[in-house]
Amino acid sequence: MKISGYRVIKGKEQFNHTFGGVNWKTPVCVNCLAPMHLIFCFDLTDPRLNGHYKVKLESLPLVTCLNCSGYWAPQVFQLDPIANAITIVKQTDVEHWIMEDEDKLPVPLPLSNVKLIPLTKKDILLDDLDNDESFTLFGSEYICRLLGPPLFATDKIQKRCSSCSKEMQYIATVCSEDYDSEGLIHEGFSFHIGESFIFFYLCTDCLRLETEMQSTS
Ligand SMILES: [Zn+2]
Ligand SMILES: [Zn+2]
Numbered sequence: 001m002k003i004s005g006y007r008v009i010k011g012k013e014q015f016n017h018t019f020g021g022v023n024w025k026t027p028v029c030v031n032c033l034a035p036m037h038l039i040f041c042f043d044l045t046d047p048r049l050n051g052h053y054k055v056k057l058e059s060l061p062l063v064t065c066l067n068c069s070g071y072w073a074p075q076v077f078q079l080d081p082i083a084n085a086i087t088i089v090k091q092t093d094v095e096h097w098i099m100e101d102e103d104k105l106p107v108p109l110p111l112s113n114v115k116l117i118p119l120t121k122k123d124i125l126l127d128d129l130d131n132d133e134s135f136t137l138f139g140s141e142y143i144c145r146l147l148g149p150p151l152f153a154t155d156k157i158q159k160r161c162s163s164c165s166k167e168m169q170y171i172a173t174v175c176s177e178d179y180d181s182e183g184l185i186h187e188g189f190s191f192h193i194g195e196s197f198i199f200f201y202l203c204t205d206c207l208r209l210e211t212e213m214q215s216t217s
Contacts, residue, residue: 021041036063
């Protein structure tokens with residue numbers, strides 16, 4: 001089944017999709033010892049998002065710590081919709097690098113409303129074309145792609161749930177905004193995570209959320 005994909009951009013719409021804020025309680029990062037970032041939170045009453053999440057979840061959080069090397073290696077989180085809390089199941093980081101204080105992104109990230117607009121043809125990488133334009137637009141016009149085909153910077157990622165072994169569902173990818181297009185997601189705010197693309201996957205049965213990072217540098 002082909003699932004439509006969306007650019008996530010600054011702006012208000014009828015559904016309560018957000019960047020930043022504290023809609024979910026995030027775990028404390030085991031490396032830099034600060035609470036992790038809630039990057040985005042998607043309102044699953046939105047019929048454009050896959051209906052079967054609604055069984056157990058009202059909203060879908062994208063979480064990681066952006067201030068250290070924690071997200072450079074795969075991470076596994078457990079979502080608890082009753083407590084509205086996220087816990088760490090596994091962090092595989094071995095670098096243990098922590099960003100300088102003056103460069104750190106605030107926790108929580110500033111809250112803003114975001115809206116979904118359909119991915120354009122230019123946002124979708126065709127297998128048989130060397131299409132750099134998709135990568136140029138990602139980061140210069142928007143910093144989060146939700147559902148649809150992922151834009152892999154290197155190898156294709158396929159994930160199996162660490163709990164039930166079923167194939168996980170691709171959710172979203174987050175990247176930095178270019179320095180000359182700051183404020184894409186929150187007025188007056190710069191969102192930078194280097195050359196990283198952070199991919200998010202969900203097991204809809206176990207409510208496990210997993211991340212994996214790829215880099216273009
Ligand atoms: Zn951290
Ligand atoms: Zn599972």
